[in-house]
Amino acid sequence: MLEKPTWKSTLRGFLYLSPALLILITFNIYPIIRSFLMSFYTDYDYFNDVVHAFGLDNFITIFQDPSFLTALKNTGVFVIGVVPISIALSLGIAVLLNNKLKLAGFFRTIYFLPFVTSVVAVAIVWSWIFHSDYGLFNYLLSWFGIDPIAWLNDPKYAMPSLIILSIWKGLGFNIIIFLAGLQSIGKQYYLAAKVDGASAWSRFTNITLPLLSPTIFFVSIISIINGFKVFDEVFALFNGRPGPANSALTVVYYIYQKFYEEWQFGLASTAAFVLFIIIFIFTIIQLIIGRRFVHYN
Amino acid sequence: MKKALSLLMLLFVLFLAACGNTDGDDSGEETDSSASADTGSEEPAAEESTEPVEVVFWHAMSGPHEEAINSFADSFNEANENITVKPVNQGGYDDLEQKIMAGAKAGSLPHIAQSVTNVVPEYMNNDFLIPLNDLIEDEEVGMSEEELTDIIEVFRESSSWDGTFYSLPFSKSTRVLFYNQTLLDEHGLEVPETWDELREVAETVTGDGVVGFGFENSFESEFQGILKQLGGTYIDEESVEATFASEEGIEAMTFINDMIDEGIARTAGEDGYMSNPFGRGDVAMYIGSSAGIPHVAGAVEGDMEWTTAPIPALDGERATTFAGNDIVLFNQGEEAEQKAAWEFMKYLTSQEVTTEWAMLSGYLPVRYSAQDSDEYQTYLEENPAALAGPEQFDAGFFIARVPGGDAVRNIVLEELDYILQDMKTVEEGLTSAQDRANEALQ
Numbered sequence: 126m127l128e129k130p131t132w133k134s135t136l137r138g139f140l141y142l143s144p145a146l147l148i149l150i151t152f153n154i155y156p157i158i159r160s161f162l163m164s165f166y167t168d169y170d171y172f173n174d175v176v177h178a179f180g181l182d183n184f185i186t187i188f189q190d191p192s193f194l195t196a197l198k199n200t201g202v203f204v205i206g207v208v209p210i211s212i213a214l215s216l217g218i219a220v221l222l223n224n225k226l227k228l229a230g231f232f233r234t235i236y237f238l239p240f241v242t243s244v245v246a247v248a249i250v251w252s253w254i255f256h257s258d259y260g261l262f263n264y265l266l267s268w269f270g271i272d273p274i275a276w277l278n279d280p281k282y283a284m285p286s287l288i289i290l291s292i293w294k295g296l297g298f299n300i301i302i303f304l305a306g307l308q309s310i311g312k313q314y315y316l317a318a319k320v321d322g323a324s325a326w327s328r329f330t331n332i333t334l335p336l337l338s339p340t341i342f343f344v345s346i347i348s349i350i351n352g353f354k355v356f357d358e359v360f361a362l363f364n365g366r367p368g369p370a371n372s373a374l375t376v377v378y379y380i381y382q383k384f385y386e387e388w389q390f391g392l393a394s395t396a397a398f399v400l401f402i403i404i405f406i407f408t409i410i411q412l413i414i415g416r417r418f419v420h421y422n
Numbered sequence: 423m424k425k426a427l428s429l430l431m432l433l434f435v436l437f438l439a440a441c442g443n444t445d446g447d448d449s450g451e452e453t454d455s456s457a458s459a460d461t462g463s464e465e466p467a468a469e470e471s472t473e474p475v476e477v478v479f480w481h482a483m484s485g486p487h488e489e490a491i492n493s494f495a496d497s498f499n500e501a502n503e504n505i506t507v508k509p510v511n512q513g514g515y516d517d518l519e520q521k522i523m524a525g526a527k528a529g530s531l532p533h534i535a536q537s538v539t540n541v542v543p544e545y546m547n548n549d550f551l552i553p554l555n556d557l558i559e560d561e562e563v564g565m566s567e568e569e570l571t572d573i574i575e576v577f578r579e580s581s582s583w584d585g586t587f588y589s590l591p592f593s594k595s596t597r598v599l600f601y602n603q604t605l606l607d608e609h610g611l612e613v614p615e616t617w618d619e620l621r622e623v624a625e626t627v628t629g630d631g632v633v634g635f636g637f638e639n640s641f642e643s644e645f646q647g648i649l650k651q652l653g654g655t656y657i658d659e660e661s662v663e664a665t666f667a668s669e670e671g672i673e674a675m676t677f678i679n680d681m682i683d684e685g686i687a688r689t690a691g692e693d694g695y696m697s698n699p700f701g702r703g704d705v706a707m708y709i710g711s712s713a714g715i716p717h718v719a720g721a722v723e724g725d726m727e728w729t730t731a732p733i734p735a736l737d738g739e740r741a742t743t744f745a746g747n748d749i750v751l752f753n754q755g756e757e758a759e760q761k762a763a764w765e766f767m768k769y770l771t772s773q774e775v776t777t778e779w780a781m782l783s784g785y786l787p788v789r790y791s792a793q794d795s796d797e798y799q800t801y802l803e804e805n806p807a808a809l810a811g812p813e814q815f816d817a818g819f820f821i822a823r824v825p826g827g828d829a830v831r832n833i834v835l836e837e838l839d840y841i842l843q844d845m846k847t848v849e850e851g852l853t854s855a856q857d858r859a860n861e862a863l864q
Contacts, residue, residue, distance in 0.1 A: 172526050172548050191858075192836065256692055258704070277692035280843055364694040365516075366639065370839040385520050387829040387862075388544050 157401070163394035171390040183395035193396060195371050196379040199284065203375060204352035206288040207295070212344055215296050219303035220333070233304070240297035248361030251290045252277060255362075277363065280372035287373050291358055295351070299344050306340030307333070338419045346411055353404050356381065376400045475762040478532035479509045482518040482747075483593070483783075490782045498769050505762040515747075526550050531752040533763035539580055539748050542589055543825045552751045554587040557764050565768065572789045573771065576744050576818035583823070589748030590771045591788040593779075595713040596744045596818060597643055598810040599734065600696075602706045603727040605632070617648065617677065617734045620707070624686040627706045635687040636696045636708030641678065642834050643743045644709055646821055648674035651736035657822035657830065662863050664830060667849075667856035675848045679841055689842065697721045700728075709733065711745070712811040715784050719807075730810040733817070740817035746785065786811050829862040 139146075163169065164184070168177035187193045218236065222229050239247060254261045255276035263273040276286040314332045323331070334341075356377040359367060367374035367382075376396060384393035483491055488511055495507040512518040515538055522545070525531040531550065545551050558564050570578070577591035599620075601613055609627055614620035624634025637644060645666075646656045654670030657663065665671075681687035688705065690696045696708040701721025715730065722728060733742040749767050751760060769775060773791045780787040781801045787793045793812050802809050821827075837855035840846040846854070 170548070172550075192832075252692060275692075278689075280839075280845070364639070364692075366835070369691070370843045370845060371836050382832055385516070385523070386832060387826070388523075388548075389829065 160394040160397050163391060164398045166391045166394075169391050183391045184399075187392055187395050187399070192371060192374060192382075193376075193379055196374045196376045196396075199371075199373060200353055200355070200375045202284055203288060203291070203355055204349055206284070207291045207352050208345065208348045210288075211292045211295050211299060211348060212341065214292065215299035215344075216303055216337075216341070218296065219300045219307060220329070222300065223304060223307045233300070236300050237297035239294050244294070244357040245361045247294060248290065248358055251286075252362055252364075255286050278369055280368070280370040283363070283368040283372040287355075287358060287362060287368070290362060291352075291355065294358070295348065299348070302344055303337070303340060306337050310336045335420050342411070342415045342419045346408060349407055349411070350404055353377075353400060353407075376403075473758060474504050474506065475758050477505060477507045477534065477759060477763045477766055479507055479763075479766065480512050480518060480521065480532040480535040481509060482512060482515045482536055484511055487783050490779060494770065494775055494779070495766075498766055502762075502765065505765065507762075507766050522550075526752075526754075529754060531754045533755045533759050534749055534751050534767060536592060536747045537589065537750045539589070539745065539820065540823055540827050540831075542748065542750060543583070543823050543827065545750060546583065546588055547825045550750075550752055550754075551588050552753045552760060554590070554751065554764075555585075557751075557761075558587060563761065563764060563768075572773075572791050574786075574788055574790060574793070574815055576815060576820065577788050580744065580820040580823070581748055589750045590767050592747050592749045592770060593713075593783065593785040594744060594746035594788060595711045595785055596811050596814055597647065597709050597733055597742050598712045598730040598814075599732065600700055600708050600710060600714075600718060600728060600730050602700070602703065603729060604725075605703070605706045607727075613731045614707075614734055615731075617651075617736050620734045621677075621681060621686070624681065624707065625684075628686045631704065633686065633688045633699075633705050634707065635681060636699060636705040637678065637682075637687060637689045638696050638708070638710045639690045639694070640835075641689060641709075642831070642838060643745070645671075645674055645678060645838065646743055647733060647741050648677060648736065650741040650819060651739040653739075657824060657827075657859075657863075659822035659824060662822075662824050664856045664859035664863065666834075667852035671852050672848055675838070675841060675852060679848055682842055683844075701726075712786065712808070713746070713784060715807050728807075730807045732810045732814050740814070741819055742814050742817055744786075744818040744820050784808060824863065826863045830859040833858045833862060 165179050165181070166176045167180040167182040169175070170177070222232055222236075226232070253259070257263060257273050257275040257278060260276070262276065266272075266274065274282055276282045310333065314336070315328060318328045318332060354377055355375050359373045359375055359378050360381075363369075363373055367378050377400070380393050380396045380400070383389045383396060479491075479495070481488075481491060488509075491509050495509045499506050510532070512521045518536065519538070519541055522531065522535060522537070526548065537545065542551075558570065573591065577594055581587055581589045581591055599613075605627055606613065606623070611623050611626060612619075614623045620635065626634070628634040649656055649666060649671050652670035652673055654666065654668050654674070656666050658665055678687075682689070688699075690699065693699050695714065695717065696705065696710050697714050697717040698721050699705045700708050701718055702723055703726055712730070718728065733740065749770060751763055751767060753760075755763065770779075771788055773789050773795065776788045777792040777795050777798050779785060780792065780798060787798055792798055793815075802812070824830075834855050837846070837851045837858075841848055841851035
């Protein structure tokens with residue numbers, strides 16, 4: 126079926142690819158290259174595009190900046206807090222929804238709603254839920270005799286609040302992907318397992334999990350990348366501040382501060398580039414692990 | 423292959439061309455029907471040039487404030503046949519600043535824009551602006567000495583750097599003390615006039631779900647105010663050096679921190695701004711921007727009586743920060759456009775317009791003659807909450823406007839937070855903030 130590549134077929138191939146390529150090159154690849162270069166500009170007139178000095182100073186500066194280190198730490202905590210719980214929860218819910226459930230369609234819609242709602246609107250509602258005096262959350266906790274918690278005012282609880290919001294927000298998307306994965310698993314495996322007398326749990330661990338592994342792999346990569354890029358939720362939940370005492374300062378928030386608030390274009394690019402490298406490394410690690418555990422057939 | 427490449431290039435060019443065409447004429451054109459209500463008794467000076475000129479004005483005002491701006495532009499356009507001013511709302515202050523940044527990079531800046539005073543040094547530094555001295559001193563289109571000194575001193579000073587004007591004041595505000603009259607009456611208390619009295623009042627009224635005093639999340643203004651009252655300096659504008667970790671700074675911050683630690687004061691925190699907790703009656707007094715008066719009016723529940731007072735004094739010393747927005751003139755337009763834009767800037771700061779703007783928006787009038795006008799005095803009688811602002815003109819100051827000021831602000835807010843959260847002592851926090859600030863200012 127495969128033809129030998131000729132100039133003509135290559136050309137045709139490029140023509141088909143060109144719309145996507147054009148957009149990717151202009152809006153992704155070119156900016157990535159530019160911001161990579163900009164991270165080495167230590168004395169830079171951004172507006173006239175004149176570079177007065179190059180060097181590694183920006184890298185030294187940000188790694189000596191306590192705020193950047195806080196941002197790295199917070200982002201790490203955020204990813205570790207959100208991704209595993211979010212995947213486990215959404216997988217569980219997806220399995221439940223995949224069963225012949227009354228009102229399954231209704232629940233799918235319900236779970237998907239947070240994903241399609243604007244982050245800002247969601248964060249405003251949650252900032253009321255988390256409110257220390259008037260919030261629903263503390264009201265519920267008070268039934269169990271737990272004292273009100275200053276979710277958004279206390280640096281200890283700011284990150285957990287952000288994690289709770291983000292898990293809730295991301296569930297819908299993951300569930301939909303898992304549902305699609307679950308539905309592509311052939312019924313015959315389950316039937317055969319039932320004939321052999323396998324319990325529901327062993328059917329889940331021996332059939333569902335291995336056959337769903339490509340989907341789990343995909344969701345985990347997407348979730349980790351999204352986790353590292355968190356910004357909107359922080360901005361909206363804490364009224365345009367990075368949480369009390371920088372407790373919810375993430376790397377992207379740091380980039381935003383440097384670029385838009387402080388006019389430090391070189392430092393912002395450096396931070397962006399460091400983030401790119403971190404995400405890149407994590408994705409490579411995942412690909413290596415994935416090769417071992419993911420079954421594509 | 424060559425063909426493919428050239429085709430790709432063509433596509434690319436077309437694509438870019440399509441992108442380049444989209445700016446400009448989408449928003450801000452809504453003309454209000456009430457616009458014909460011409461207010462000025464004195465018509466704005468007519469332009470000489472015969473070519474029609476369009477002036478684009480970016481601002482961050484919405485709702486009734488935007489309507490007011492549109493009506494100013496309409497009456498200006500009517501009086502100046504050849505000039506069409508087009509006000510364009512760009513979202514909030516942050517959005518406006520970001521769009522100016524992008525506009526400067528892309529070469530598509532407007533002619534004039536509203537701008538937070540603190541960011542003007544960045545605009546100057548990156549050469550976006552036209553210094554206004556030549557225009558002000560120009561015999562034909564300039565301002566007379568009288569007209570210039572009629573602008574309120576603190577605003578005149580905050581618009582000039584080393585004697586050069588880079589902006590004209592527009593939407594200005596100051597910090598005022600909001601207090602719950604009903605609650606103070608119940609306790610038989612007077613409005614505090616000094617910080618010590620404020621502390622006592624806060625202590626007395628705290629309890630029963632009420633916190634005595636509230637600081638905005640931007641309480642660095644109060645820190646700067648108390649520091650100034652004690653005789654300290656926040657940032658020295660000449661030497662561009664932060665000096666707030668002084669003895670005075672520590673005293674000022676200790677005062678604030680103690681009140682919060684003792685539970686007789688709180689910050690706005692999760693509420694964003696103090697207007698809501700104050701309006702609900704959770705907080706008896708707070709210090710915040712005079713631009714917040716309409717928000718407080720909107721947030722007040724029940725029949726609680728409230729009003730404002732000037733900022734408390736310290737050892738007879740008064741000091742309060744003035745902040746807000748100016749109008750700046752960008753250098754990317756044609757000369758005729760710049761001249762026309764200057765006319766509109768002058769018009770916006772004219773006595774009639776600033777008076778009307780102050781009455782419509784709650785911002786401060788920028789001219790003494792506007793402050794003294796019968797219209798404005800009547801307005802003050804009807805809106806006693808607006809009284810405190812203009813009363814403090816003489817005690818007004820503004821913090822150093824230096825490039826890197828926003829970086830310092832982020833550092834200070836962070837370190838002050840560590841102090842309030844008891845993660846650092848006052849001295850540690852301030853020293854660390856000062857060191858980091860000085861590094862950022864270099």
